[in-house]
Amino acid sequence: MAALAAVALVVLGTLLIGVRGVAALRTTSDFLVASRRVSPLLNSAAVSGEYLSAASFLGVAGLFVKDGVGALWYPVGFTAGYVAMLVLVAAPMRRTGALTVPDFAEARLASPALRRITAVVVLVIGGLYAVPQFSAAGQVLAAVTTWPYWAGVVIAGAAVSVTLALGGMRAATYVQAFQFGLKLLLFIVPAVWLVAQAGPEVRTAALHPVEFTRFAADTPVSFQTDAVLLVDEPTPVHRPDGTADVLTSGRHAVAAGTVLVFPEGAAVPETGGGPPPGGDDWARPLLDPNDTGHPVLGTWAVLIATALGTMGLPHVLMRFHTSPDGRAARRTAAITVALLGVFYLFPGVYGALGRVLVPELYLSGATDTVVVALPSRVDPGWGGTVMTSLLTMGAFAAFLATSLGLLLVMSGAIAHDLLPGGLRGLRITVVPVAAVTVLLALQAAAIDAGTLVTWGFTVAASTFCPLLVLGIWWPRLTTAGAITGVLTGLLASCGAIAVALFGPPVDGVWGLLVTRPAPWSVPLAFAATAAVSLCGRPAPWSRAALLRLHLDEDTRARGTGRRPG
Template sequence: GKDKAPANVMAFSTLADTSVMFPDGAMVDKVGSAAKLDPRLAETIPYGVDDTSAFLFDGNDNPLNTVEGSFSVERGGILRGAPANSVSNKDGTPLGASGTLTAPKLEFGAPTTAVFDSDTYVPNAPANKKWIEPYGTLTGKHGYPLLYTYSLIIALVCGTAGLPHILVRFYTNPDGRSAKRTTFWVMVLLGAFYVFTPMWGALGRELLPALYANNKTDSVVIALPRILENKLLGEILAGITSAGAFAAFMSTFSGLLVSMSGALAHDIYGKMIKPTATTGERLTAFKVAAVVFGVISMGLGLLVESFDITLLVGWAFAIAAASYFPLLLLGAWWRGLTRYGAAAGMLLGGTMSLFAIITFMGIEKKWLPLEVSPLTKALLEQPAIWGVPFSLIVMYVVSKATANSLPTDLNSKMLRLHAPEEMGISKNYVE
C-alpha cells in the first residue's frame, strides 16, 4: 500500500511479456507511465497521463494475450487483458477491460498480492531518491560515502599505473618518446570511452528499470541495443557489443596470464629455483605456469560470480595500487629504496588489501559470523585509501633498516633512469 512506497508501484519490463495475477478485489490507485516510451510505441500509446480513461480505445482489434485471472503485459509495456478476477481503479471502474491499453506502471493504495510466472521479469519502480542514490548521498552503502568514493578514486588512479598487463605494453615501444605518445593517445581514447559509460547506465535506468529490480544490471549493455526500432540493427549492434566485450576480456586475461607466467618462469624459476635453466626449460616453465594460473583464475572467478563486476574491477585496482604503485613511485624517485624494502612493501600492501577484500566478501555472504562497524566495513570494501600509504610506510621503514644493502652504482643508475634519451646513456638500464 501507500505506506510501503515505493514498493507499492509496479513498472513493467520492456524486454519481454509479463504475466501477472492479482487477487479478487484488488484496487489500483493510479495507472501511469514508468518511463518514456520508445519511438515505436509513442504513436500508439499516449504518454504521461495518469487518467485511465485516456487509454480506452473503441474497436481495438489487437488480440488479447491473457490467461484466466491475470493480466499480460506485452514487451514494450502494453497492458492488455480481461481478468477473471475483479481488479478495479480507485474510481470503481474495472481495470484491464477488453481493448484497454495503459502505460506500464500501476500504483496500489492498499496492500496487494501479485503472482508472476516463473522466469519472468518482475516489475519495479523505485522512488526518485532510491533510484538516483541507491546507497545514499554521494553513494556508499555503509554510511561513509565520501571515504568510499575517495578510496575508489585512489584505487583507480594508482592502480592503473600498477596493473601488470598494462606495464608490459610499454615494452612494445622502441623508445621513451614513443611510450609517452602511446600513453597520451591511450588516455584520450579511454577518456572518450568512459564518457559513454554513465550515459549507457542512465539509458538503462530510464528504459529498462526491470533490470534493476531483478539484479541484472550487468546485462544492460546487451539489452539496450535490442529495443531499437530497427530489430535487425539492434541484434547486429548487440552482437558487436558482445564480441567487443569478449575481445576486451580475452586481451585483459591473456595479458595478466602472460605477466604472471613470465614472472614465474623468468624471475622465480630462472633466477631462484634453477639459475642454470636453458631457454627451452624456461619456456616449458612458462607454458606450465600459464595452464596452472589459468585454471586457478577460472576457479576463483566461479567463486565470486555472485558479486557485482564493478566491485571486482575496483578490487583489482585496489590490490595493484597497494602493491605495484608504491614500488614504481619510490623506485623511480627515492634513492634510499632497497630490494628488501620494495619486496616487503609490495607483499604486505598487496596481501593486506587482499585479506581485507576477502574478509568483506565473507561478511557480505555470511561466510564469516562477524559484526563490524559501518566505518570498518567501508574500509574493508575499499582498502586503497589505507593500503597505499601502508605499503609506502613499510617500504620506507624496511629500506631505512637495510640501508647498507643499497647498490654501489646507485647514482649512476638513477642518472641513466632520468637522463634525456638524447644523451645516449639510458639504454640497457637493467644489467
C-alpha cells in the same frame, strides 16, 4: 543465433590475428615484449584495448544503474591513472631494460627475494583482474543466448590460451590493437542508435531521474544469483509457467535461476545492496558503495584505488617494455590518455538509458548485462537484434583483449620469474594458468565485475605503486624497505578483501574501509617502505641504478659509445 555468430567472429578473428605472431616468436623477449619494436601508435591502441576490460565495457554502465551517477568516478580514476603513469613511471620503466615488473625490482635493488615476492603479487593482481573478464563473458553469453554461464567462460579461456601459446606478446599486440578499434566502434554506434531510437520521452526521463518504486509494465526479473528481497507491502507475482504467488511483507530469499514476473503497478522490493535507481541518493554525484553512508570517503576510496592502481597493473606496465625507448613509452602513455578519454564519454549513456528502460536489473543482480539488454528493449525487431549482436561482439573483444595481457603476465611470473623455463616453458604455462582462471571464474558469478576489478586495482596500488614511485624517484630506498612495503601492502589489501568475502558483515565506515581498503592500505605501504628504508643505507651502486632510469637513451649511448636502444 545472431549473438552466437558475433561471438564466433570475434573468437575466430582473435585466433587468425594471433597466428601472425607465430613466425616471429623465437626468444623469451619475443614472447614477453615483442622484441621492443612496437610503435607508439600501435602500442597505445594495444594498451587501450588491453585496459578497456569487462569493467569498462560493461561494468561502469552496470554500476551506474546499481550505485548511481557517482559510478562515473570510475572512468575518471581509470584515465587519471594514465596521466600519473605518463609523468612518473612510463619512460623510467622502459629504460631499465626489464621484461617484467619482477625484472624491474631486481634490476633496481638486486634482490632475488624481492623478485619472487613481486612475482607472487603479479599472480594475485592478475587473478583478481582476469576472473571477472571470464565471468562477464559467461554472463553476457547467458544473457543473449540460451547457453549456460559456464560456456562463455570456457570459450573465452580457450580462445585466449590458444592465441597466447601461438604468438605471445606480438600476437597479443595485434589482437589488442584490432580489438580496441572494434570496441570503440561497437560501443559508440549502438549508443548513438539507442539515443536516437529511444525517443524524446525516454531521453527526458534519463536526464531527470525518478525513483524506481513501481513497475511500469508486467516485468519478468531473472535472478542470476541468490538474492534477498525486502518487501514493504504484499506483492503479487507469477512465474513463467503461470504459477501465482504473493510476496508478503518481510524478507524473501530468492534462489539463482528463479524468474518472477511482477505485474504493472506492483511495488519494487528493496535488495539491501544500494539505493533504488533514480532516488536522491542514487542521483548524488558521489559514490557510496554498499550504502554505508559515507559518500565522500567512498569516492576517494575508488579514486585512490583506480588512479594509483593503474600505475601498478603488471599487464599495463609490461606494455611499456615493448616500446623501442623511453620517449616512445611516454608517447604511448600520452596517446592512450586521449583514446581512453573518447571511450569513457559513452558508459554514462548506457547507464542513464538503462535506469529508465531496464531498472529491474537492479533487483536481479545482473546490472553488468545492462549494455547488451538495452537494444532489444528499445527495438524488439531486427534492429535490436543487430545492435545486441554488435555489443556482444564488442563485449567479447573487451574480455579477450584484457585477458590476453593478464594471462601473459601471469605466465611470465611463473615461467620467467619464479621457475625460469625459457620460451617453451612460457608457452606451456599459458594453458594451466588459463584453466585455473576459468575454474575460479565459474565460482565468481555472484560478484560484480567492477568490484573484483577494483580489488585488483587496490592490490596494485598497495604494492607496486609504492615500489615503482619510490624505486624510480627516491634514492634512499633499500631492499629491506621495498620488501617490507610490498608485503605490507599485499597483506593489508588482501586481508581486507578476505574479510569482505568470508568474514562477518561490517557496517558503516568500517565496512567501507574493509570493502574498499585503498585509503589506508596505500599510505600504510608507503609509510612502511619509507620507515624501514630510513633505518638502513642503500647499496653503494643504487644511485647509479637510479640514475640509469632517468638518463635519456641517447645520452647514455653517447657516454658509452654505443648506439641508443
